[in-house]
Amino acid sequence: MPREPLYPRSKTPSRRGGCAVIKVENVCKSHLGRPVLRNISFEVNEGLNLGLIGPGGCGKTVLLKIICGLIRPDSGKVFINDVDVMSLKETEIAELRKSLGMLFQNYALFDDMTVSENIAFPLRQAGEASEEEIQELVKGLLVEIGLPTAAQKFPNELSGGMKKRVSFARAVIHKPPILFYDDPTAGLDPVTSSKIFRLLTQMKDDQGTTSITVSHDIDGIKDICENFLMLDRGQIVFHGSREEIEETDIKLVRQFWDASSDDELG
Numbered sequence: 001m002p003r004e005p006l007y008p009r010s011k012t013p014s015r016r017g018g019c020a021v022i023k024v025e026n027v028c029k030s031h032l033g034r035p036v037l038r039n040i041s042f043e044v045n046e047g048l049n050l051g052l053i054g055p056g057g058c059g060k061t062v063l064l065k066i067i068c069g070l071i072r073p074d075s076g077k078v079f080i081n082d083v084d085v086m087s088l089k090e091t092e093i094a095e096l097r098k099s100l101g102m103l104f105q106n107y108a109l110f111d112d113m114t115v116s117e118n119i120a121f122p123l124r125q126a127g128e129a130s131e132e133e134i135q136e137l138v139k140g141l142l143v144e145i146g147l148p149t150a151a152q153k154f155p156n157e158l159s160g161g162m163k164k165r166v167s168f169a170r171a172v173i174h175k176p177p178i179l180f181y182d183d184p185t186a187g188l189d190p191v192t193s194s195k196i197f198r199l200l201t202q203m204k205d206d207q208g209t210t211s212i213t214v215s216h217d218i219d220g221i222k223d224i225c226e227n228f229l230m231l232d233r234g235q236i237v238f239h240g241s242r243e244e245i246e247e248t249d250i251k252l253v254r255q256f257w258d259a260s261s262d263d264e265l266g
């Protein structure tokens with residue numbers, strides 16, 4: 001029998017029919033006196049995945065953290081489903097984050113919890129699923145991420161790549177309507193990377209998830225994102241569709257896109 005989504009999309013204010021779910025307006029951020037993000041504005045429409053690309057240190061992670069409410073910008077605004085994230089109190093931001101899925105580079109697994117407990121954490125926090133449902137979902141996800149026997153292991157018994165896969169499972173288990181992935185396949189072998197990209201696409205196709213994916217794996221994200229935004233030294237240098245980025249004559253963008261694709265092939 002088809003189950004209701006565990007985190008029904010209607011629980012968060014949403015605009016449908018291809019409307020903007022994530023809106024970033026004139027965001028600026030400096031760090032230690034240096035500009036990290038300069039006047040960033042863009043939107044991500046419902047059900048789409050935006051690929052956020054650019055050279056190391058150009059500000060991708062900081063931008064993602066600002067959108068999730070983990071870092072405050074110096075100026076500018078972020079709206080998630082029309083809610084002005086900056087206007088929220090800490091407790092409200094914490095509440096909003098429960099409806100987001102986030103996968104950041106530093107895994108952030110709880111060391112004193114087993115793999116199974118780590119993955120189940122967002123569901124237990126939401127308090128909407130029965131223990132039986134939780135166990136079933138965890139088991140299914142463990143198979144999908146290729147770790148069917150790791151349920152009772154602790155994070156310190158896992159390799160970096162395994163931790164990454166567990167973090168991915170934890171980010172998606174509550175089927176959040178909005179997902180942020182910071183380099184979800186970094187450090188993973190090609191087979192596991194394509195598994196993760198497949199799962200990510202499945203989330204989008206099945207749940208209509210809206211997402212932003214930071215990745216250095218251009219070949220990998222080419223097929224899973226509809227649009228791409230490239231940053232360079234904190235500024236947007238490109239925003240458009242896959243067709244547009246493949247045809248762009250902006251030299252910097254061309255070079256980055258082609259070189260990154262070649263790297264992956266080599």
Ligand SMILES: Nc1ncnc2c1ncn2[C@@H]1O[C@H](COP(=O)(O)OP(=O)(O)OP(=O)(O)O)[C@@H](O)[C@H]1O
Binds near residue numbers: 054055057058061063
């Ligand atoms: N809390 C913070 N707020 C603002 N800027 C920060 C903060 N922490 C680090 N930075 C700076 O932000 C800059 C951009 O870093 P960021 O991690 O966003 O780059 P990135 O594009 O994700 O790089 P990579 O591809 O290597 O992961 C760095 O120069 C860093 O010093």
